Amino acid sequence: MRNYTITEIWDIPIRINTSLLIFLPILAWLIGGGEQIALYAGFITGFTGVGFDLAVLRAGNMPWLIGITAAVGLFVSVTLHELGHSWVALRYDIEIESITLWILGGMAALTSIPKEWNREFRIAIAGPITSVLVGAVCYAAVLVSPESLQATRFVLGYLAITNVVLAGFNLLPAFPMDGGRILRALLARNRPYGKATQLAARIGVGFALLFAIVGVLNFHIILILLAVFIYGAATTESRTVLLDELLEGITVDDIMTREPATVPATTTVEAFGDRLLRDRQSVHLVTDESGGVVGVVALEDLKKVEEGARATTEIDEVMREVGRVAPEDDAFDTLAVMNQSGSSTVIVEADGDVVGVLTQSDYAHAMTIRRGFQGAATGAF
Helix, strand or coil: CCEEEEEEECCEEEEEEHHHHHHHHHHHHHHHCCCHHHHHHHHHHHHHCCCCCHHHHCCCCHHHHHHHHHHHHHHHHHHHHHHHHHHHHHHCCCCEEEEEEECCEEEEEECCCCCCHHHHHHHHHHHHHHHHHHHHHHHHHHHHCCCCCHHHHHHHHHHHHHHHHHHHHHCCCCCCCHHHHHHHHHHCCCCCHHHHHHHHHHHHHHHHHHHHHHHHHCCCHHHHHHHHHHHHHHHHHHHHHHHHHHCCCCEHHHHCEECCCEEECCCEHHHHHHHHHHHCCCEEEEECCCCCEEEEEEHHHHCCCCHHHCCCCEHHHCCECCCEECCCCEHHHHHHHHHHHCCCEEEEEECCEEEEEEEHHHHHHHHHHHHHHHHHHHCCC
């Protein structure tokens, strides 16, 4: 869903996802509608010791006012939680791309996750600590607020409880939640970063399955969505970290295809199909009349052309313009850019001259070699 930037804090864009805009009225109703006011008032009284006049809280439009204020306050608290992570990350010169608020809470998008266990530990634990501090401030505010401000006291009490619950829930070792990242940091003290990530991710997947079962049995849609998010994020980050380790120290020059086959832009699709059999290269550089490279074409591009039109359709009608990288670029960073742009191929240039092409197949071959080499080094194939 679409994100909307509402402000900036410390040059970090604060964004609201459409899912949150849809969920906020529902959350407001869940807080202030029906018997919820009395239920939450009981919790707050038990937590803080202050009492409430339910007649005042239920009068007129007061339930909606309380619900909306508490719901907005909850997501302000989530923003402060993410800013806690961000503040520590900035101390380590790690840039924060954005903080996004959505139906499941908030996400601070760091440009990189530090592999030093102590840094990741401090960044991860900063969020829950911030939530506990916010909860403590709200708790103190409840105690000093006058009895006449019943709605204010209720909202502050609600935020005191939810911030403590938010901190506790985030400390569950369900990677990639805060507790899971804390777990990975502790595991990485005495084992390789990749192994620590794998173990933390497995535990995260276990929690995802538990949340899914509880969510289905209780028809709790938020728990089900959270389970899907944790499962996807845990497995994705685990694969990314392992991929980063496999490609560590490798540049584009190490794995690219040198002297790739070329095809003139005026060649017909039918004629190019015959060339593919002879060249045995699935990706070709497309050249113009002067010999300059203007794009790439692969077997999958030919499938777009109907069989009857292949004799008259030229390659320049089906070719793709792709990004260009340098031989010395890091292979993992280049792969990340390719995935982000949705491209499976990039052209490699040095001093303005095309020296090769890099495809997903090149990466697959390189990773097969690295896995085999690592297995041979440890005696385990």
